[in-house]
């Protein structure tokens with residue numbers, strides 16, 4: 001028997017049945033759907049991660065589209081059920097979609113949406129926060145104060161690293177990696193070394209121009225270098241932030257061997273996906289190198305941490321909150337809803353998923369387009385001319 005799942009219903013007489021597997025921030029996304037004749041059903045089950053069986057129950061016999069979460073396993077079983085229920089669209093409320101089997105979705109004719117752009121700066125800001133928290137030992141120092149251990153200023157108390165003039169390494173210089181790099185370069189006058197499969201031309205131009213600006217002001221200019229391998233970044237950088245997608249090329253990109261070539265006092269930040277780092281190897285490395293520090297937003301087996309990590313003073317850990325600003329989370333909900341709505345309505349695909357601002361303006365109706373569909377090409381969906 002199917003497991004019952006609690007739901008909240010908006011616009012019960014709407015023609016199209018759209019499900020959201022979680023309550024999402026804001027109300028604009030609900031309004032956009034109900035205004036377009038959708039009945040919106042929001043799962044209110046008090047359970048963080050829904051199982052495939054629970055989502056099957058939600059989909060039922062008739063469902064036009066689903067907005068889902070990165071914690072869910074969207075594969076063959078769910079896409080086959082969604083397609084049988086008449087569903088045409090699924091959107092993750094996330095830019096990353098490693099939890100989605102896109103080939104399975106394509107096989108069943110289901111469009112897969114994601115939410116790029118709206119979370120770029122918010123996520124980069126958290127990566128920058130973790131870089132600072134790790135380099136200046138903020139969490140350790142906070143715990144020390146709260147434990148009543150502060151007896152007065154001391155020359156050696158919580159000495160950390162100065163970022164100015166050091167090298168920031170970025171692995172995966174896409175939207176978020178480039179935004180993070182700019183923050184660290186402009187904010188702290190760090191030099192850049194990056195590794196990506198593609199050249200980050202705009203980022204390079206930014207660093208060149210900023211370097212010239214600093215020089216014309218009599219300051220040391222910042223520099224950039226595109227590394228020919230990830231190892232080059234690991235060897236040379238003082239702070240390394242990981243921003244690639246998770247796929248089979250990036251699984252355990254950081255492992256025992258790659259940790260071994262990093263500087264003993266380096267800082268590693270991960271706001272991409274947990275499995276990019278071999279967490280067991282990382283815990284060992286943290287134990288053996290007390291001056292090596294990490295800032296982690298993501299973990300290999302979320303919501304768990306590998307044994308030993310929680311005891312490491314040289315690790316700052318936060319629960320996958322990199323995109324958690326109110327504006328961003330409301331925007332993610334809007335983009336996810338519009339991906340689903342757009343596909344149901346037969347709208348074309350927005351031509352530039354890096355520029356989604358027109359969808360986010362509360363004061364005007366969004367364009368008649370799907371903001372970002374990752375399998376548009378194999379599904380033969382056309383791009384908008386807007």
Ligand SMILES: NC(=O)C1=CN([C@@H]2O[C@H](COP(=O)(O)OP(=O)(O)OC[C@H]3O[C@@H](n4cnc5c(N)ncnc54)[C@H](O)[C@@H]3O)[C@@H](O)[C@H]2O)C=CC1
Nearest residue numbers: 096123172173174175176196197244245249271272322323
């Ligand atoms: N912690 C969090 O809350 C968040 C995590 N993310 C993660 O960040 C990822 C990146 O997001 P965006 O910057 O928007 O995506 P993006 O597609 O703009 O950037 C990803 C970059 O990784 C590069 N890349 C791919 N394979 C690589 C490899 N083997 N080695 C080096 N670089 C490689 C790509 O060429 C691309 O430039 C998402 O896929 C998601 O997993 C995104 C938002 C929030």
Ligand SMILES: O=C(O)C(=O)CO
Nearest residue numbers: 093094095096119323
């Ligand atoms: O968008 C993503 O990929 C996240 O991890 C959450 O914002």
